[in-house]
Amino acid sequence: MSISSSPVTDIARAARLASVSLQSVTNEQKNEALLRIKQVLAERKDEIFKANEEDKKLAEEQVKAGKLSSSLFKRLDICNGDKFETILSGVSDITKLDDPTKKVTLATKLDTDLQLYRVSVPVGVLLTIFEARPEVVVNISCLALKSGNAVILKGGKEATHTNAVLARVIQDALASLSSSGIPKTAVQIVETREDISALLEQDRYIDMVVPRGSNSLVKYIQNNTRIPVLGHADGICSVYIDKDANIAKAARISVDAKTNYPAACNAAETLLVHRSLLQSDAFKTVAQALLDANVTLKCEAEPKAALAGLGSDKVVDATEDDFYTEFLDHTMAVKVVADVNEAVEHINEHGSKHTDAIVTENGETADFFMTRVDAAGCYWNASTRFADGFRYGFGAEVGVSTNKTHARGPVGLEGLVIYKYRAYGNGNVAGDYGSGKKQYLHEPINASERIL
Known part of the structure; x- marks a missing residue:
């Protein structure tokens, strides 16, 4: 079946290809990339603050007109206080966390020459749709990269300029590391409301949607996609x-x-x-x-x-x-x-x-x-x-989930991995086993015997 091409499809396809490349990136390469992102963010602080001030100026008019709540306006600001320094330190904190991928969570000997392993792997491609908080661009991008995932970001229009600059800085940082193995398309951003509907149809390429925002936003996403949604609608x-x-x-x-x-x-x-x-x-x-x-x-x-x-x-x-x-x-x-x-x-x-x-x-x-x-x-x-990923020691959080599948509560790195089963055989076929034939051993494999 041929897949029609469109700008959004191209973005989703590029994210899928980036996620494949990320599968073989080492933890050292990931940390190198994250520290480079932190460095470039700090170097381009003035550019980021200028964009944030522009967004705040426009948002103030929206608040006066009653089109934007004061609570959303508060979330928009990353210039005042120590918020920007907190964003930077959050990147460093993520580098200190264990790599959640390539962990063996089950090892079973099915036969003397047939071993089965369950290994943690990245989810793949994340789509994050959020409102107001521009620091989400940095938090989720870094968590995605640390866990081996590509991410597509769609922020609220009230933070368009800040979000765009932050995403551009992250891409530039990745592009400056020729040996990292992480393509800059591992982090992409879209800007229009129309892009959301188009992305929610990209279940061929996108593996999980993480919404962060109002009840109406989350409900809309849940009702308009076949892609699994990780999030919560209310915080009562x-x-x-x-x-x-x-x-x-x-x-x-x-x-x-x-x-x-x-x-x-x-x-x-x-x-x-x-x-x-x-x-x-x-x-x-x-x-x-x-x-x-x-x-x-x-x-x-x-x-x-x-x-x-x-x-x-x-x-x-x-x-x-x-x-x-x-x-x-x-x-x-x-x-x-x-x-x-x-x-x-x-x-x-x-x-x-x-x-x-x-x-x-x-x-x-x-x-x-x-x-x-x-x-x-x-x-x-x-x-x-x-109830917060940073306070739980996750470095930062992708969001909070009230789901009862895959991940629940504040979601950090562990919520961004799934698992696959790997079998290592020696010409084994299923027809050799069963009633009156060879029996499965189903013996746990000691750590010292593991081939992974």
Whole structure:
């Protein structure tokens, strides 16, 4: 069957050819390429910042016109603070990670002269579609290269100039290393919305789509491609404060989970409180800490009544829809529950299977919660904001997955490899084995005997 040619098809085909070349690149060559990328990024910092300032100037007009949210605008900026230095250090961190490919995860002797191995290999070609965050260009490109994958990037239009410069810098860095074995087409970028639809049809060449963005973006991708999608649509995370909670911990964790970075998918959107805590100042202490942090509390009738004495105009009525809402702002839905079982039931019904936390000093209660909550991450006495590939020690992350196949939670290098089976024989044929014939040994192979 002939494949028609188009600019997008050519990009996808080039990525496939690059991914084949990457299969035989050594870990040393990968690290050399990553360090070269870091060097060139640093050398061309002014060029990158100029593009980012241009994007921010255009985005400010979009915010004023109500066409771009303030949370997306915040994610766009890579000039202020130490964000650019963090991007550079993230590249170095990835070089320090183990190569996830060529690892033997199973070795079996089928017969004396027939061995079977399961070996980790790159997924192949990744398509990453994301909004606002231009650092994703660097993070995902470097993670893809370290794991032996080619990547096609499509960023949001609000960061067009920054994304284009970052991708160009990465390609130039790869092109400057003639001996690396990594073609510059291992990292490519597309810029128009029309390209997305065309790329989602390239299941012949693209192996996995990784969306990072809004619920509507992820849902659109999931509904419009045959390519496997690794990602999550919502980040509706909850913090449950148990009757046996240390209230100082509860206040500290709740404030961090909500306000450390409200626009992130691992920020808490729901606060669940054990009913007994309303009978003392415990709940008021946590609520006051959140109010002091400028958080609006959308409460059901019971918790709202308990907070009436605080006299705050930031304590307002909640609706049922609020408990299905990813606010991405200084807003939190508050509900009272009778016990940990009701907390689990609420989270499993209303949550997004991302990350949920319990605050308690009771180990049995914590274990019940962490066992029964159906989420990629379940935490005990810790903020949901720890759900992040960098904080997990992955160097950076491709994204967060709420899938139950292949990869789950923050996805780093291990989520970018799959496996293949290799058999090493000596003229063996399947017809020699079976009832009344030779029997399979099915013996594990010791590491010292492995031929890989």
